[in-house]
Amino acid sequence: MDRTTHVDQHTSQRYSAELEGLRSSVLSMGGLVEELCRQALEALVRGDAELARKTVKADSQVNEMELNISAQCIDILARRQPAARDLRMVVGIIRMVANLERIGDEAAKVASMARKLADDRDRQTYLSEPKHLGDGVSAMLRGALDAFARLDVEAAIDIIARDPEIDREFKTLTRLLMTHMMEQPQRVKNMLRVNSCARALERIGDHAVNLCEEVIYLVDGNDVRHLGVEEIKLRHRGG
Amino acid sequence: MDRTTHVDQHTSQRYSAELEGLRSSVLSMGGLVEELCRQALEALVRGDAELARKTVKADSQVNEMELNISAQCIDILARRQPAARDLRMVVGIIRMVANLERIGDEAAKVASMARKLADDRDRQTYLSEPKHLGDGVSAMLRGALDAFARLDVEAAIDIIARDPEIDREFKTLTRLLMTHMMEQPQRVKNMLRVNSCARALERIGDHAVNLCEEVIYLVDGNDVRHLGVEEIKLRHRGG
Numbered sequence: 336m337d338r339t340t341h342v343d344q345h346t347s348q349r350y351s352a353e354l355e356g357l358r359s360s361v362l363s364m365g366g367l368v369e370e371l372c373r374q375a376l377e378a379l380v381r382g383d384a385e386l387a388r389k390t391v392k393a394d395s396q397v398n399e400m401e402l403n404i405s406a407q408c409i410d411i412l413a414r415r416q417p418a419a420r421d422l423r424m425v426v427g428i429i430r431m432v433a434n435l436e437r438i439g440d441e442a443a444k445v446a447s448m449a450r451k452l453a454d455d456r457d458r459q460t461y462l463s464e465p466k467h468l469g470d471g472v473s474a475m476l477r478g479a480l481d482a483f484a485r486l487d488v489e490a491a492i493d494i495i496a497r498d499p500e501i502d503r504e505f506k507t508l509t510r511l512l513m514t515h516m517m518e519q520p521q522r523v524k525n526m527l528r529v530n531s532c533a534r535a536l537e538r539i540g541d542h543a544v545n546l547c548e549e550v551i552y553l554v555d556g557n558d559v560r561h562l563g564v565e566e567i568k569l570r571h572r573g574g
Numbered sequence: 575m576d577r578t579t580h581v582d583q584h585t586s587q588r589y590s591a592e593l594e595g596l597r598s599s600v601l602s603m604g605g606l607v608e609e610l611c612r613q614a615l616e617a618l619v620r621g622d623a624e625l626a627r628k629t630v631k632a633d634s635q636v637n638e639m640e641l642n643i644s645a646q647c648i649d650i651l652a653r654r655q656p657a658a659r660d661l662r663m664v665v666g667i668i669r670m671v672a673n674l675e676r677i678g679d680e681a682a683k684v685a686s687m688a689r690k691l692a693d694d695r696d697r698q699t700y701l702s703e704p705k706h707l708g709d710g711v712s713a714m715l716r717g718a719l720d721a722f723a724r725l726d727v728e729a730a731i732d733i734i735a736r737d738p739e740i741d742r743e744f745k746t747l748t749r750l751l752m753t754h755m756m757e758q759p760q761r762v763k764n765m766l767r768v769n770s771c772a773r774a775l776e777r778i779g780d781h782a783v784n785l786c787e788e789v790i791y792l793v794d795g796n797d798v799r800h801l802g803v804e805e806i807k808l809r810h811r812g813g
Contacts, residue, residue, distance in 0.1 A: 398799070409661065409665060426668065433669060558641055558645065560640070
C-alpha cells in the first residue's frame with residue numbers, strides 16, 4: 336500500500352468516525368429528552384414538586400447539547416464537504432436537534448405545570464387522560480429515536496401514522512376539561528394548567544413526527560414534510 | 575484577462591447570484607407569512623369567517639416555499655461547498671425557513687379560531703387585548719425580517735429584547751380570560767378559543783426571536799440561542 340492510499344484511507348476512516356460520533360451524540364441528546372419527558376409525566380401524576388423542579392432545571396443540558404451538536408455539524412460541513420447521503424445526514428441532524436430541543440422545552444412546560452398542580456388534592460380525578468396522552472407521545476418519541484438509530488424508514492412511517500390518534504385524544508381531553516370548567520368554575524385555574532400540559536404533550540407528538548420525517552429524508556432523500564401518511568407511504572414504497 | 579480567470583469570475587458571479595436569490599426567496603416567504611399573520615388578526619377582530627378560511631388555506635403556500643428553499647440550500651451546499659459566512663448563511667436559512675413555516679402554522683391556528691369565534695356577538699368585549707398582543711408580535715416579525723434583509727445585528731438584538739414584554743402580556747391576558755371563565759361559565763368554550771389565539775400569537779413572538787438569533791449567527795458567527803438579551807449584547811458589542 337503506498338503512502339497516499341494509506342493517508343486517504345486514514346482520512347476516510349476518521350470521517351466515518353466523525354459521522355458516527357455525530358449520530359451517537361444525537362441519540363444521547365434524544366435519550367436525555369426522553370428521560371425529561373418521562374420525569375415530567377411522573378412528576379405530574381405523582382404530584383412530585385421536587386422532581387418537577389429538577390426536570391425544569393435539567394432542560395438547560397438539552398440546550399447545551401443542541402449548541403454542541405449544531406457546531407459539530409457546521410464544522411463537518413466546512414471541513415469535509417459531505418455529499419449525497421452524508422450531506423443529508425448532516426442537514427437532517429441540524430433540523431433534528433432543533434426539534435429535540437423543542438421537545439425539551441415542552442417537557443419543561445409540563446414539569447412547570449406539574450409543580451403548580453402538586454398541591455391539588457383532587458389531582459387523581461383528572462390525571463388519567465393526560466397520563467394516557469403522555470404515554471402515547473412518549474412511545475412515539477422512543478419509536479422516532481429507534482427509527483433514527485436503525486435508519487428504518489418503515490418504522491418512521493408507522494410512528495407518523497399514530498399522530499392523528501394523539502390529536503383526537505387531545506381534542507377529547509380539551510372537551511372534557513371544558514365540561515369540568517363549566518360545571519365547577521372554581522377549578523378553572525387548575526383545568527387551564529392541565530390543558531397546557533395536554534397541549535405540550537400533543538406538541539411533543541408533532542415533534543416526534545418531524546423527527547421521523549427527517550429519518551425518511553436522510554435515508555431516502557424524499558422531503559416528506561407536509562404530506563399525509565398515505566402519500567408518504569406511496570412515495571417510499573412506490574419509489 | 576485569460577480564459578480561466580474569465581470562467582472563474584463567471585462562476586463566482588453565478589454563485590453570488592445564487593446566494594442573493596436564496597436571500598430574496600426567504601424574504602418573499604417572510605412577506606407571505608407576515609401577510610397571513612395580518613389577515614388572521616384581521617379575521618379575528620372583524621369576525622370575518624371568509625377571510626379566516628382563506629388564511630387557513632393559504633398556509634399550504636408557505637409549506638411549499640419551505641420545501642423549495644430547503645432544496646435550494648441543500649443544492650448549494652452540495653455544488654458550491656460554501657465556507658465561512660456563506661456556509662453560515664445557508665445553514666441559518668435552513669433553520670429560518672423552518673421557523674417561518676411554524677409561524678405560518680400558528681397564523682393558521684389563529685385564523686381557524688377566528689372562524690369559530692366569528693358568530694360570537696360579544697366578540698368586541700374580549701378582543702382588544704389579543705389585538706394588542708397580535709400587533710406586538712406582528713411588529714416583532716416585521717422587525718426580524720428587516721434585520722435579516724439588512725443583516726443588522728443591532729436591530730435583531732432590539733427585537734429579541736421585546737419578547738419578555740410579549741410574555742407578560744400573554745400571562746395577563748390568560749389571567750383575564752380565567753376571570754371571565756369563572757364569572758361566566760357559559761363562555762368557557764369561546765374563552766378557551768381566545769386563549770388558543772393568544773398562545774399562538776405568543777409563539778409567533780418566540781419564532782421571531784429565533785429568526786433574530788439566526789441573523790446574529792449568520793452575521794457574527796455567534797450562536798446566541800438560549801442566551802438572555804443582556805448576554806447577547808455583551809457578546810456582540812464586546813466581541
